[in-house]
Amino acid sequence: MIVGNTKQRRWDLAFIIPGLVLFVFFIIIPLCQSIFQSFYSWNGISISPMKYVGLKNYKYVFENQDFWHSLGNVAWFMAGGFIVLMPIAFLLALIINKQYRLKRFFKTTYFMPVVLPLTAVGLMWVYLLFPAVGLVPVVMEWLHLPEINFLGDPDWAIISVVLVNEWTYAGFNMLIFSAGIVAIPEELFESGKIDGASGWQQTRFITLPMMKEYFKVFSILCITGCIKHFNLVFIMTGGGPNRASEMPATMLYNEAFVYKNFGVGNAIGVFLLVAGVTLSLLTNKIFSRGDD
Amino acid sequence: MKKFLSIVFCLVMIQTMVFAQGSQDSAAVKSAKDQEVTILATWAGDYPATVVTRNTIAAFSDADNGITVNADYVYEEKAYYDKLRTRIATGEFPDIFEDYGGARDRDYAESGLLVDLQPYLDADTAWRDSFVNILSDWQYEDIPGQFGVPTDMYCVGIYYNKEIFKDLNIEIPESMDEFTSVCDKLLANGYAPMSLGEKDPYRAGHFLNNLVLKSIGAQGVMDLGSRKISYDGPEIRRVLQMIYDFNEKGYFGPNTINKDAGMARADFHNEVSAMHFDGTWAISRIDESAIAEKVGFFAFPYIEKEFAGSWQGGNNGGVSIINTGDQARIDAAVEILKTLTSAELMAAKQASIKGGVFPVKFEGDPTIVSPLAVAVSTEMTKATEFKTDIQNYDVNTKMLDAVRNALQGLFVGGTVDECVQDIMRVVNAN
Amino acid sequence: MEKSLKVRKGMSYWVLGLFAIIWAVITLYPFIITIFSSLKNNDEIFGSMLKLPSDPIWHNYYIAIHDAKILRTIMNSVFLSVISTIGMLLFGSMIAYVLSRTKHVYNKYVLGIFLAGIVLPIYATLVPLMKLVSKISFLRPNSFYTLMFIYIAICLPEAIFIISGYMKGISKELDEAAIIDGCNTPQLFFKILLPISVPALATSAIIAFLNCYNEMVFALLFITEKTMYTVSIGLLYFVGKKTVDMGPMFAAIILATLPMLIFYMFFQERIQSGMVAGSVKG
Structure with a gap:
């Protein structure tokens, strides 16, 4: 509705305000304070004064080679998100919207990994990936694949966590795509069938184009989720071995809550904020190309 | 949807009943004049020695000594530190908290957050002399004072x-x-x-x-x-x-x-x-x-x-007092510290786990170990x-x-x- | 109305079916291991986690229920999550409606605010938020409603993105027709748009419920009263400084996942229905 009368405009405002007020109060105001504090040095004791240090916290962060390494790990997470998670989640969404006899069973089991607490999932995978005796190495040996110490090898640790992450959240993202698939009108497929389109062709030429909005939602959630990822890394490797799987968010946590350098922690936070918003807006732009 | 809403209403009912019960439990017992002291520690869970500690604190709180203890126990280490750090950063200080001393608490001692216990130890020499020689875990070369006492040893x-x-x-x-x-x-x-x-x-x-x-x-x-x-x-x-x-x-x-x-x-x-x-x-x-x-x-x-x-x-946990500036509160907190490091509590802990090592000298019962x-x-x-x-x-x-x-x-x-x-x-x- | 894509059972049907079964196996397997583990002791879990329990220890469930009071924490969490989810759905869908179906100048900025809010890791804003909350006497600790406000705020952006994405796909002629029929905005929204949007609402309800049910940091900071512990805090009961009671913890986990599964199954059905034919722009 492009033109609205005053009454409609007021209603629109009234619709936005309650949620927005809540969000601004509980999220945005603390966020602004956190940006403010990133220019100060503070030891996290309320009676200790904050000392203005300008860009020193940022300098400290950017000169730290571990930080750049952790950004590389974020890149792994994003790559996993788009190359592994997105196709799998989309396929799962297709599956639960097709007429398989086990549809109900599939729907429930696919969601299982997110229902279990992450601590349990993390621990289980530590065992499944355990060298020589874990299920995955056993299967790999059976297939004559090279032996890999998934969580113990610094080069593999982050990749392993990324893959476990995709396994965990595939069912979760399946829901997002599923909501999109059910919104596609049946008639489109009917006419597709009359034209003699195969299953793949229907997916390629009807489902995928109709799902643009949902791929956009997925992309934004994936990017922001990867940038701030904390839990699974913390549980499965603790950032190890020897800091190989450290993420910006685990570094932020350590700086602020372990070493009590809240200024440095906030500087990392602000960097993540800027990077995340920029990437999300960029994604939005890419998806909006060719829109009205 | 109707079915769902009725489930919600049931939940609300149950919930209100539970809370009504809960608040009655905690409010009734003590008079309002009592000095309130809050503790933040890791003594949750069912490890027998921590159960004994918890019960001792509860008994102390219930006893007629003018002190009521509000205890908050978080067992898991990361969760505990999340809570401790946040409370210290926001100024919602507990009066007593548990930590290991040393470099971890250096910032706190340095900023004047912690009460120097030395005068209290000197005033009660029996208490001071009861500790085995690990009090140095809460001493710093450049900051004079004793900023905590051990409750557990390893x-x-x-x-x-x-x-x-x-x-x-x-x-x-x-x-x-x-x-x-x-x-x-x-x-x-x-x-x-x-x-x-x-x-x-x-x-x-x-x-x-x-x-x-x-x-x-x-x-x-x-x-x-x-x-x-x-x-x-x-x-x-x-x-x-x-x-x-x-x-x-x-x-x-x-x-x-x-x-x-x-x-x-x-x-x-x-x-x-x-x-x-x-x-x-x-x-x-x-x-x-x-x-x-x-x-x-x-x-x-x-x-x-x-x-x-x-x-x-050394210590496997000890307690420090935060300086709230309120002397009556600090005095009450010191009383609790004495209870937490008493020979009776150590003996009870030893009995509960059939052994262990302790930061306080006491006459244990060798037959149960x-x-x-x-x-x-x-x-x-x-x-x-x-x-x-x-x-x-x-x-x-x-x-x-x-x-x-x-x-x-x-x-x-x-x-x-x-x-x-x-x-x-x-x-x-x- | 059963809504599914009728496809000829060609190659794609079988290939996809094979993948479906493989994925079901690798997602169900860990749940089975969790059940096994809930019947073992530490040494057996650490020593041979992936095997059947040699001598099932049902006592683990007794510890979880009786000592850790896991049932009460489950009830608290369900209550907290249901109310938060309802509030989130209401606020979130209202905002999503405005963002997706009107062209106000402020839409861009509102969207920007919600985007900025989900990028930051929780530990960056924790201390400022707690400071803010502690200054306001209305938001006392040990109160579920403070937590609910925070949970609603945290869950809003995701829900707004999902619901507005869905609402964008609903034909705008519907609104115009409704206005001509004399509907005002609330009528249009509650009577026409919301019922059509059930799949998106159900999706975001599941996601929000899940996030609230498993949330730990805020619950940890706000709740000190034992009777008010949530599930995630209840599970900490088993994790000590240098030791963990794995068996009872897994028993508690099994119990804790049941309400979540029930909630999921209930709402999952709703994702399938909804959409009125012809109301979508094609």
Whole structure:
């Protein structure tokens, strides 16, 4: 509705305000304070004064080679998100919207990994990936694949966590795509069938184009989720071995809550904020190309 | 939707009933005049000694002494620190909190957050003299004062499977050379000599503590903390090389980087490994395990004979008081500290776990203590000096994490040089 | 109305079916391991986690229920999550409606605010938020409603993105027709748009419920009263400084996942229905 009368405009405002007020109060105001504090040095004791240090916290962060390494790990997470998670989640969404006899069973089991607490999932995978005796190495040996110490090898640790992450959240993202698939009108497929389109062709030429909005939602959630990822890394490797799987968010946590350098922690936070918003807006732009 | 809404309403009803009940429980008992004191500590869960502590606090609160205690117990370590740090950062201070002292609490002592307990200890000499010699965990060279007292104690040594030792005709090793030959013999007979569990970085951290203590002693530890001895000097390189070699030779078992402390412990309980390097908190777990009867204990082998009496040990938790400026509150908090460090509580804790080591001298009942606990206490009498984590005496608060993370490098193909470089990067950044 | 894509059972049907079964196996397997583990003790879990329990220890469930009071924490969490989810759905769908179906100048900025809010890791804003909350006497600790406000705020952006994405796909002619029929905005929204949007609402309800049910940091900081512990805090009961009671913890986990599964199955059905034919722009 492009033109609205005053009454409609007021209603629109009234619709936005309650949620927005809540969000601004509980999220945005603390966020602004956190940006403010990133220019100060503070030891996290309320009676200790904050000392203005300008860009020193940022300098400290950017000169730290571990930080750049952790950004590389974020890149792994994003790559996993788009190359592994997105196709799998989309396929799962297709599956639960097709007429398989086990549809109900599939729907429930696919969601299982997110229902279990992450601590349990993390621990289980530590065992499944355990060298020589874990299920995955056993299967790999059976297939004559090279032996890999998934969580113990610094080069593999982050990749392993990324893959476990995709396994965990595939069912979760399946829901997002599923909501999109059910919104596609049946008639489109009917006419597709009359034209003699195969299953793949229907997916390629009807489902995928109709799902643009949902791929956009997925992309934004994936990017922001990867940038701030904390839990699974913390549980499965603790950032190890020897800091190989450290993420910006685990570094932020350590700086602020372990070493009590809240200024440095906030500087990392602000960097993540800027990077995340920029990437999300960029994604939005890419998806909006060719829109009205 | 209707069905769903009715479920919600049921929930609301149940919930209101539960809360009405809950608030009645807590509000009724005490009069309003009482001095309120809040405690934040890790004494949750069903470990018998913490149950005893919890009950003691509850009884203290209920007793007619003019003090009511609001206790908040969070068991898991990360969750506990999240809460502690946040409360201190927002100014919602607990009156008493639990921590390990040393470098972890240096900032708090420095900023004047903590009450100096020395005057209170001096005013009650019986209390002061009841502690074993680990009060220094809450003292700092450049900040005068006593900023906490220990409530729990630990020391570290090696548990071993007596049956396996007997079968293979192995003597208890005293020196490092003897220890390595024991490991070689165990390896040759198909045992993982001593699973370490380096997925938890504190494991090699503790191992390093012992190697340092047994090679340069307690004074050496202090010198390391003040940089009189450097982390890239020959003293540290020598013991790092040992860790590297031990791992290469397989003394810590296969895949030690993949195992956490729990798995290493399970290896010992399942008789995969013949020895288990751990703190005294392991005693009650071993006593519950299937091999309880077979386990003995010996001191960590010395590297230099003169430092055979230097042990890793110290507080395994203690309490500090936050300076709220309200003297009545502080006085009440000191009363609670005295209860928490009383001989009665220590004796009750000992009875509940059938052993253990304690930071306060008291007359225990030797008949209730488990054989393993007796073995540990006997061995402990040989100790002449205790130091806890060596980084606790460091000028740099980041050293604990820095060293532990760097040590992990030794288990994933890193060399001693790389490990030293990792540590020095943090030393020099400060 | 069963809504599914009728495809000829060609190659794609079987290939996809094979993948479906493989994925079901690798997602169900860990749940089975969790059940096994809930019947073992520490040494057996650490020693041979992937095997059947040699001698099932049902006592673990007794510890979880009796000692850790896991049932009460489950009830608290369900209550907290249901109310938060309802509030989130209401606020979130209203905002999503405005953002997706009107062209106000402020839409861009509102969207920007919500985007900025989800990028930051929780530990960056924790201390400022707690400071803010502690200053306001209305938001006392040990109160579920403070937590609910925070949970609603945290869950809003995701829900807004999902619901507005869906609402964009609903034909705008519908609104115009409704206005001509004399509907005002609330009528249009509640009577026409919301019922059509059930799939998106159900999706975001599941996601929000899940996030609230498993949330730990805020629950930890706000709740000190034992009777008010949530599930995630209840599970900490088993994790000690240097030791963990794995068996009872897994038993508690099994119990704790049941309400979540029920909630999921209930709402999952709703994702399938909804959409009125012809109301979508094609």
